[in-house]
Amino acid sequence: MEAWISAVLSGILLGLAYGLAAIGLNLIWGVMNVINLSHGAFIALGMFASYFIFKFAGISPFISVFLVLAVGVVLGMIAYFLALHRVILAPELSTLLATYSLSLIIIGLGTFFFTTNPRAIDVGLGSVKVFGAYIPKEKILVGIYSLIFTLLLYLFLYKTWTGKAIRAVSMNITAAKFMGVNTTFILSLAFGIGIALAMVAGALIASVFPFTILTGGVYELKSFVICVLGGLGSPLGALVGGLIMGLLENVLTLKIQVGYVPFLEFLILVIILLVKPTGIMGKE
Amino acid sequence: MKRLVAFLVGVSFLMLGLTTSFAKDKIVIGFTMSQTGKLNAESAEQYRGLLLWQKWVNSQGGIYVKALKKKLPVKFVYYDDESSKDRVQQLYVRLISKDKADFLISPYSSGLTASAAVIAEQYGKIMMATGAASDSIFNKGYMHVFQIYTPASRYLTGALDLLKAVDPKAKKVAIVYEQSNFAKAVATAAKKYAEKHGFKVVLFESYAKGTTDFTSFLNKIAAKRPDAIIGGGHFADGETFARQIFEQRIKVKLVSLLVAPAVPKFAEIGKAALYVTAPSQWEPKAKYTEASAKKLGISWYGPTASWFVKTYEKEYKEAPGYHAAGGFIAGLVLQKAIEDAGCLDAEKVRKALEKMDIMTFYGRIKFETGKYYGRQIGHDMVYLQWQEKGGKLVKEVVWPEHAASARLVYPYYKKY
Numbered sequence: 001m002e003a004w005i006s007a008v009l010s011g012i013l014l015g016l017a018y019g020l021a022a023i024g025l026n027l028i029w030g031v032m033n034v035i036n037l038s039h040g041a042f043i044a045l046g047m048f049a050s051y052f053i054f055k056f057a058g059i060s061p062f063i064s065v066f067l068v069l070a071v072g073v074v075l076g077m078i079a080y081f082l083a084l085h086r087v088i089l090a091p092e093l094s095t096l097l098a099t100y101s102l103s104l105i106i107i108g109l110g111t112f113f114f115t116t117n118p119r120a121i122d123v124g125l126g127s128v129k130v131f132g133a134y135i136p137k138e139k140i141l142v143g144i145y146s147l148i149f150t151l152l153l154y155l156f157l158y159k160t161w162t163g164k165a166i167r168a169v170s171m172n173i174t175a176a177k178f179m180g181v182n183t184t185f186i187l188s189l190a191f192g193i194g195i196a197l198a199m200v201a202g203a204l205i206a207s208v209f210p211f212t213i214l215t216g217g218v219y220e221l222k223s224f225v226i227c228v229l230g231g232l233g234s235p236l237g238a239l240v241g242g243l244i245m246g247l248l249e250n251v252l253t254l255k256i257q258v259g260y261v262p263f264l265e266f267l268i269l270v271i272i273l274l275v276k277p278t279g280i281m282g283k284e
Numbered sequence: 285m286k287r288l289v290a291f292l293v294g295v296s297f298l299m300l301g302l303t304t305s306f307a308k309d310k311i312v313i314g315f316t317m318s319q320t321g322k323l324n325a326e327s328a329e330q331y332r333g334l335l336l337w338q339k340w341v342n343s344q345g346g347i348y349v350k351a352l353k354k355k356l357p358v359k360f361v362y363y364d365d366e367s368s369k370d371r372v373q374q375l376y377v378r379l380i381s382k383d384k385a386d387f388l389i390s391p392y393s394s395g396l397t398a399s400a401a402v403i404a405e406q407y408g409k410i411m412m413a414t415g416a417a418s419d420s421i422f423n424k425g426y427m428h429v430f431q432i433y434t435p436a437s438r439y440l441t442g443a444l445d446l447l448k449a450v451d452p453k454a455k456k457v458a459i460v461y462e463q464s465n466f467a468k469a470v471a472t473a474a475k476k477y478a479e480k481h482g483f484k485v486v487l488f489e490s491y492a493k494g495t496t497d498f499t500s501f502l503n504k505i506a507a508k509r510p511d512a513i514i515g516g517g518h519f520a521d522g523e524t525f526a527r528q529i530f531e532q533r534i535k536v537k538l539v540s541l542l543v544a545p546a547v548p549k550f551a552e553i554g555k556a557a558l559y560v561t562a563p564s565q566w567e568p569k570a571k572y573t574e575a576s577a578k579k580l581g582i583s584w585y586g587p588t589a590s591w592f593v594k595t596y597e598k599e600y601k602e603a604p605g606y607h608a609a610g611g612f613i614a615g616l617v618l619q620k621a622i623e624d625a626g627c628l629d630a631e632k633v634r635k636a637l638e639k640m641d642i643m644t645f646y647g648r649i650k651f652e653t654g655k656y657y658g659r660q661i662g663h664d665m666v667y668l669q670w671q672e673k674g675g676k677l678v679k680e681v682v683w684p685e686h687a688a689s690a691r692l693v694y695p696y697y698k699k700y
Contacts, residue, residue: 003506004503004507006499006502006503006506006532010503014499118519120523120527122552127533133506134531134532134533136531136532209496209497209524210496210523210524211496215494215496218494249497249500250500250503253500253504254500254503254504254507257489258491258500258501259463259489259490259492
């Protein structure tokens with residue numbers, strides 16, 4: 001029984017973090033029609049940012065995550081102007097290659113400076129007993145933080161002028177321009193927020209699992225599956241997709257071999273693409 | 285004509301000179317080491333152990349060869365194999381044909397040793413295989429390769445013996461291992477051994493390389509309530525696994541993992557490291573002595589462990605690990621075999637190795653002569669456990685009993 005409780009709770013908590021990572025990818029895709037292949041690299045950067053702040057300043061990842069968020073927005077905006085701005089209206093392949101090269105640069109530099117040695121942040125908060133199952137406190141905090149960040153994003157997109165401008169740009173960039181929206185700024189901001197969310201998700205995950213500079217790739221792949229599962233362009237869908245993914249990974253494995261899970265995940269991906277290509281929460 | 289005769293006479297004198305220089309004045313031992321490439325760290329340590337043996341034996345004048353009625357000093361010839369299998373084969377051919385090596389020592393790692401073994405066998409040269417735990421090197425019919433390490437097939441079986449000795453009622457075992465050749469070989473052999481000895485393997489599953497989340501396995505383990513968890517793979521995954529076992533408060537009596545807990549860095553996970561056990565080829569604290577040799581009715585050979593540890597620390601300013609001990613022992617065993625054979629003839633030395641059954645500071649040495657010719661059957665893994673001494677985490681040897689430096693703290697979940 002405890003095993004089931006632990007599996008479900010772990011699934012939900014990690015699912016929320018996966019969801020948060022996927023939202024970053026989803027936002028960029030939804031607003032700017034860019035498939036961000038540097039997503040995983042930025043997740044890894046978030047992990048390392050959190051790690052170095054913890055190591056050298058002794059600040060817990062759960063505090064420094066706000067700093068990571070701010071740095072992420074700025075870094076994302078810089079990356080937008082460096083790599084994307086000139087090709088943003090070009091066919092999708094150009095932006096795909098632009099973000100891919102960005103990823104190669106980050107991973108390459110990261111491998112050189114950080115090596116591929118595994119690192120871990122040991123916050124050491126201990127575990128708490130929930131219905132007889134022990135859950136590490138870090139995992140619970142990761143779940144709560146992911147939920148809060150998703151909520152904040154939602155409020156930002158739906159309740160602020162800038163957020164509404166982002167949504168306007170995603171619906172029709174020309175019309176938004178006519179309404180006096182500075183589309184260049186909005187596009188860069190959207191990319192910045194997307195990157196920041198990836199880095200925040202990375203920073204949070206790093207407090208639970210060890211990582212290397214290459215770890216981002218694993219979560220990037222998960223993010224893609226989650227986006228398709230939940231529906232491209234829908235933040236809520238990404239969260240739902242993340243939860244499904246987290247639960248699949250944790251609950252299903254109680255009964256089947258762990259090695260089969262990726263197979264099932266991608267099988268579901270193919271089925272969704274065949275039956276409802278817009279995803280569970282996506283609009284037609 | 286005169287000139288020609290003079291020339292021939294000159295040549296024949298030269299050749300005479302050459303043959304006299306062939307009269308043995310030293311024993312040449314050839315090997316490669318990985319001065320560069322991914323195996324550098326372990327290989328360098330193995331080399332330092334080997335070098336210490338050379339110093340030790342040469343300080344006594346060398347190895348006594350009965351047929352020549354004198355001691356011959358040992359000379360090393362070695363090259364950098366760049367951690368590459370292809371280089372190994374070229375270089376061992378060179379060691380044999382150009383450098384005239386009398387005996388060979390393997391490179392570090394099972395992969396490179398398997399490569400070198402082909403050459404040693406082709407040229408009929410004795411090779412001491414150290415730093416190589418694979419069993420598969422020894423089922424190819426080679427007659428000249430002798431293993432120093434305990435093979436992979438017996439890596440974790442001692443954990444089961446340990447469990448049986450300390451708690452005969454503990455029967456349920458979970459085996460979780462990394463998808464790598466080495467870990468798989470170890471886990472499969474452990475499973476076979478467990479089933480043969482009345483254990484019940486309640487979980488036998490592998491995880492992908494680079495896995496960081498073991499929650500799924502741990503939930504499964506929690507549901508099946510095994511007495512022991514054994515397995516693992518390399519450092520990063522083993523450390524994470526141990527950490528998550530602790531975080532999820534899995535109520536298990538014995539945890540024994542490959543590689544990771546044997547590395548001093550393992551202590552960085554703090555309390556999660558406590559009471560975790562691991563197999564190791566050798567530990568500085570392992571207590572193999574003349575007395576333990578006597579108990580087994582075999583003879584003792586070579587220096588004591590405390591001499592080795594002290595001299596090594598003085599020489600290299602660091603504590604020796606099992607790679608270093610493996611290097612030293614490879615030389616020592618060869619020395620013993622040459623002394624027993626009384627000559628440098630490969631076939632006679634081979635016969636001496638076949639008959640060998642000795643105790644050293646590294647443990648017992650005896651070779652298989654059947655299907656897996658040359659495989660190590662005398663040496664046992666020692667099991668270390670992380671224990672708390674004065675608020676600090678220390679490695680203690682807890683198994684086998686005659687080598688133990690401390691008693692096993694049991695069960696593992698005592699610390700919760």
